Amino acid sequence: RYEPLLSEKNAAREEIDDSPLPDELTRDAVELPGLSEPELARHYTRLSQMNWSVESGPYPLGSCTMKYNPSFTEDVAADPNAAIHPDRSPRTSQGTLELLYELQDYLARIGGMDAVTLQPPAGAAGEFTGILVAKAYHESNGDDRSEVVIPASAHGTNFASAAMAGYDVVELPSGDDGRVDMEALDAALSEDTAALMLTNPNTVGLFERDIVEIAEMVHDVGGLLYYDGANLNALLGRGRPGDMGFDIMHYNVHKTFATPHGGGGPGAGPVGVVSELEPFLPNPRVREKGGNYRLEDAEDSIGKVHGYTGNWFVLVKAYAYIARLGDAGLSDASAKAVLNANYLAEQLDYEVPYEPFHHEFAATAGDRDAADVAKRMLDYGVHPPTTKWPEFVPEAMLTEPTEIENRDSLDDLAHAFNAAMADSDEELENAPSRTTARRIDQVGAARDPQLSWQALDDE
Amino acid sequence: RYEPLLSEKNAAREEIDDSPLPDELTRDAVELPGLSEPELARHYTRLSQMNWSVESGPYPLGSCTMKYNPSFTEDVAADPNAAIHPDRSPRTSQGTLELLYELQDYLARIGGMDAVTLQPPAGAAGEFTGILVAKAYHESNGDDRSEVVIPASAHGTNFASAAMAGYDVVELPSGDDGRVDMEALDAALSEDTAALMLTNPNTVGLFERDIVEIAEMVHDVGGLLYYDGANLNALLGRGRPGDMGFDIMHYNVHKTFATPHGGGGPGAGPVGVVSELEPFLPNPRVREKGGNYRLEDAEDSIGKVHGYTGNWFVLVKAYAYIARLGDAGLSDASAKAVLNANYLAEQLDYEVPYEPFHHEFAATAGDRDAADVAKRMLDYGVHPPTTKWPEFVPEAMLTEPTEIENRDSLDDLAHAFNAAMADSDEELENAPSRTTARRIDQVGAARDPQLSWQALDDE
Amino acid sequence: MTRGSPYAPHTEAETAAMLDAVGAADEESLFDIPEDVRFDGEFGLEERSERDATTLLSSTLAKNKKLTEFLGRGHHSHYVPSLVNDLSRRSEFLTSYTQYQPEITQGFLQVLFEYQSMLVELTGLPVANCSMYDAATALAEAARLSNRVRQASGHRILVPEILHDGKRSVLDNYVAGTDLTVETYPMDDGNVDVDALSDLADDEVSMVYAENPTVRGTIEERLTEIGELADEVDALFCLGTDIVALGLLQEPASVGADVVVGEAGALGMPNAYGMGLGLFATREEFLRQVPGRLVGASEDAGGKRAYTLTLQTREQHIRKERATSNICTNQAWVALRTAMHVAYLGPDGLVDLAKQCVTDAESLAAELSELRGVRAPVHDRHHFREFVVHTDQPAKAIASDLESEGFAVHVVSEHKLQVCVSDLNAPKVDQLVAAFEEVL
């Protein structure tokens, strides 16, 4: 199947004339596709059919938590009353403010945090915000710290976010059991440590059993403990970062709270903190008094990390999801996510080096190339897991089925895993063959970047 | 691709206990699929992807007018204010009544009719209604007529509808030029003729040039002239049935006015009549006085042809389409529909025996089997035309591209036509091979009907 | 705004090239319409932008008063899950047509096959078609079916004296072209007067029609007797019901129903101003006389299961005036929505919803009866969703006052109202009761 580019269907040109502006203030013309509504409807319908999604089948990308996105949350986000401008007065936007206030509260309860900002527009933005808050906190204490300690197995964004905030990153090697190596941690921590960033369960699904001790160690050197919320779906109702000694955390609402991933975004990355850090959260925050909601700036705030209040519509959907599930639903989501991961791993002819895992596990493709195995899995009609990451697991296949799969689809998924592994090297190298496109030349794409239809035309 | 039945995914059984009713008034249990929302979302998403639609590509079914269905019409039909109960008082349903009243008016203008009922829920229901109106009219004149004259080339529903109303059908053979044979018509008409049912342009796209004379002949014997609106998309702004002497007509809003065909329905088949027949239209009709709308029953009315007011949401969409296009849009729709049919025919390596056609034409597959050619066209990625009908065209391929195709897609369609025709008999017989299912055994399906999953289980 | 259809993609250059290709000077010359019947194109209809058209419609519809409706009597709705709206709107479903090419329409065919199967389960009858327009036309088609399948010379159709006007009128029209006649039998406290019906039944009867629940919401208690009674005179027993009631009340097959008709649109559709979905199920022996489309399972050339429209020789496009019905365009998309809704509910959800229709009606009736000058239910029967209320004061005045308070109820007669409760309005029953108290 092949769908021409819009520009190949009809390239049109509109000259700028009869302009209400002097000529020197305008461009000459605009060249863009000029197509009618039926043509566009077909274009995008066909393209959509060339795209895998959660509603296509299993999507077990480790660390991505590809849950089902309830359609009613789209309805509520499409409510015309939600479509308001951010510069309205609080008096005329009480609905929006109330919803934000309550979502702050929901998230605080779920994470065991004292205060929450909803402003960061993605998980990585949440990390950056959290680290800025840590920095502001230390600075307010006249405490100049230069390092953020991060386990080697952490999400790449942790490193990038810490670096963006101006910190030197101290990488912590993984322990033999796949968890934090306490001796290495002890060695890494110092008076320079601004924070330790941790995911728990970690990126191979293991719970950091020494978390209380870890927290004490970090706090003992005056550092803060940061929780990367990417794996929160493992813990709902079973453990709260705040209770474990974490000072700062972000939530990935597009993971844990089922807002759609949208082909890459938008997500939202609210940040929760313990009360000591609250003064430093981004401005403004929503406050309530006598049933009246208002926006309030704090003097010690780090300021803003987004032009406005973050990804509003995403927050509405997250609120809707939490309001639908409540305690029982959220706890059950985690229970089933963990059960599914364990059940699936049990069906695989793969070694899973690290246990006991929770919502995700890292299988190893052993002497096969994990990326090739993944391509072959495409031919069996499923989306493969995250491959070759985390790096300390050789040929890792990081798999997170989430709670939405039933036993049959887990069995299908296991079949794809096992069948791909049983196929010949040649079959793996030639895979995929039953997909919209066959194996795509990514090296060539990077060597000779063609990033627009204009670039293709220039060929 | 294969998607299991819901029942194969999970068959559940719910016993009726703790019932608020005495046991003898309830069933014992209900056995139905018991699936979660994510499972259902995938089931129906996958099934949808196994279904051709207007948004998939060309859908040139002759006589079906498969137009693009504007998505905004879905939005307006989903307006919560449209979701009201039919037994509300008129005082509290003025919006609905106004909309219906105006749609009656729109349709009257478009057809050149004096009065319109919106009640018939489909084109065939419109035919039946129209014939009942004719019958009531004749009866009111003490005129007992027993026959309805229908050209052999007419839509099958014409015959069935006339018969349902208790009339004997007199079939009129097609003239050599594909139009009404005036001598045969003369012979067929008599004092027994209640009505002549005509499509104009007819089912091979030809305009009945003698329509004025035909009308006179029918009227001369005291009969009424009925217009089958299936082909109205050819005439918008160029001719009106009322001006041609038709007394009764139905409109297929799912054809001419772009309401979605929905996999077979719902449509709507409003009926327009000249003023003499107005008293016999179904009850109730919407009337207006001083900006106030009410429902009114007429004494001589035939009564009802639908439990309520017909397919309300479909009518809303039709109204929206007409309100969007207006005079210019409607006229242009016909112009482009006719242009497209002519352009497409020009590109085909097929004989088109009857000309000059309008919005549709009947090509002939000659010595090939039209149904086989159609199956082969599926392999070229288009939907084939209506085949083997009308019967007076040998191996007919009745083709109606509508106005929504552009030149490129017409060229694609022509390629599919021509390539299929150029393929070998064997290729035709083995077609299709690139589709979700290969050629389906329809004879077997009818010989041993399996009409439910229960029937499959019993096998 | 461009002058022309926004849904015709032709650029001016394209139009010119295409005209050139067909050798026409302009679009008008393609029309072979004699001058004397040519129309000038001026309907007097305005063209509008999408936004203006949307605004026009929404402002017109906003003239419908916002009411909490306690209305039923044949048109019912329940909360439609978002999933149904979302998935049914997928263009592959919405903008497809009848499955004349089954090889590329397996998706819709399977949905319809599943819909038929759900009705087979719920009715207990082995054949269900894949949609009629509504309950009224389904009933009328059942009467015509009885006329086709009976060996006997019966021509009498017996229906309840209390029957929805629309159903009765449609039935009359559908049998007008046959030798069938429609007669009523009396009711007894809301339900069928079985003794009276027995007196009326003879060999001339082609079909006996009864409803469960009745239009007044009462639940029949003697269906088996009615079925036997019809059977004894070789008449068909046609049972009218709705898809939610089927989830709890006696299985039609178990009481001897030969045909089941009714509303299936009570699931899958919001209040639709009467737009419906006629359900139609019957016995195997009548298969080839069934009106409407049927989807069957078959195999493709590769031996894989595949679905297709079947037994099309019953239909008008093949059999013309000898077809079992004139129905062509049907309510397939509504059937799809209904099937989705049933699948969403599952057996437990459907049974729960049906039970709620009994208990909510019962408790609302009890609450209303507490009010002075009000007695409910009027009929000493079990009820499903709705019931008749006696009011000492004139019913019409009460209904009108309630309307001013924001509630709609039916007026049945001078001192009788009818009230229908479902999951949609259940959260507002207390307010309804308060409003009653207010206006009494």
Place this chain on the structure above:
Amino acid sequence: MTRGSPYAPHTEAETAAMLDAVGAADEESLFDIPEDVRFDGEFGLEERSERDATTLLSSTLAKNKKLTEFLGRGHHSHYVPSLVNDLSRRSEFLTSYTQYQPEITQGFLQVLFEYQSMLVELTGLPVANCSMYDAATALAEAARLSNRVRQASGHRILVPEILHDGKRSVLDNYVAGTDLTVETYPMDDGNVDVDALSDLADDEVSMVYAENPTVRGTIEERLTEIGELADEVDALFCLGTDIVALGLLQEPASVGADVVVGEAGALGMPNAYGMGLGLFATREEFLRQVPGRLVGASEDAGGKRAYTLTLQTREQHIRKERATSNICTNQAWVALRTAMHVAYLGPDGLVDLAKQCVTDAESLAAELSELRGVRAPVHDRHHFREFVVHTDQPAKAIASDLESEGFAVHVVSEHKLQVCVSDLNAPKVDQLVAAFEEVL
């Protein structure tokens, strides 16, 4: 209601069988969480039916007052065609993620490739990424880019003294971890004071940022000079704009822009309480320093054109702390909506819309100026969508009174309001003028 997630499909029997398969006694035993940090599961959050959750949200949102907003200042919206809502909601788009497996995500990749291409056309720059969070973060990323690509030791970022607070604050945060400093340059009657800017520019400048239109809606007249000025000191010239303005105003490449940032969500999104889509385009030579994702065309094993994410070695998941940005989850779905909207408009529609942004603002300003005690526009410039209004009476009081009349406008300072007009509120300008008259 079931106790548990409605989105976990497990039946009780299935759960039991799966627990059995993994050898666990119950779900709790699968959690390897020490007792001392175990949580009891009681957040105190209620579970609700879909309908109740929907009702909760809609009743909360209904507390937002219905206003006609004449608000802009960086967050703009235009009428979004139904097609955009309909198609973007298709689950294949909405519920997919980053295209790590391009062979089964060609659809979204092509849409993003087309989005990039549209921005290439509109900016005149050859490289556009496939989304940033919003205009503020895009600006901030541009500043960081300038820090990476400059050979010179420059560390000064020059920005207009009149700049949206959010943008300034985000910029400050994004450069806090670098040696960059942010300084302002003065404005002259709404636009850049080019002479003053010239005085400030030296070799220490890493980037000069200007906007067109400015936050006050004025259109810059000396962009080429600003571009040259930046070029002379080897600083990047970063131009802030929005996707509609790009359809009419000077092409950024033609005035020497090295980076273009701004809001693309002005098309494709309704008013979104500030949720946006950051556009980011730059020159070829900075390609490997660009933040965010890039989609490139390539070939598959069969030699067919295919799309894929490319140059991923810039990104955090590969390069960790040496990545060009920490952005991972982005605004892809908004970019899809924006691309659809642009495609819907086509070049003629986009240009028309942009022209309307000029003419509507001009005529509204003229109308307001007719009122006693009102002068508009304050700046003697051409305007795009919005303009500043001087009021003799206190601006805050007027805005508050207008709010009571159902209209929202910005308060800029003690005697200055700002008013923004677009196709959405244009039909209500007469009412706004009347309301002004009323409250003055």
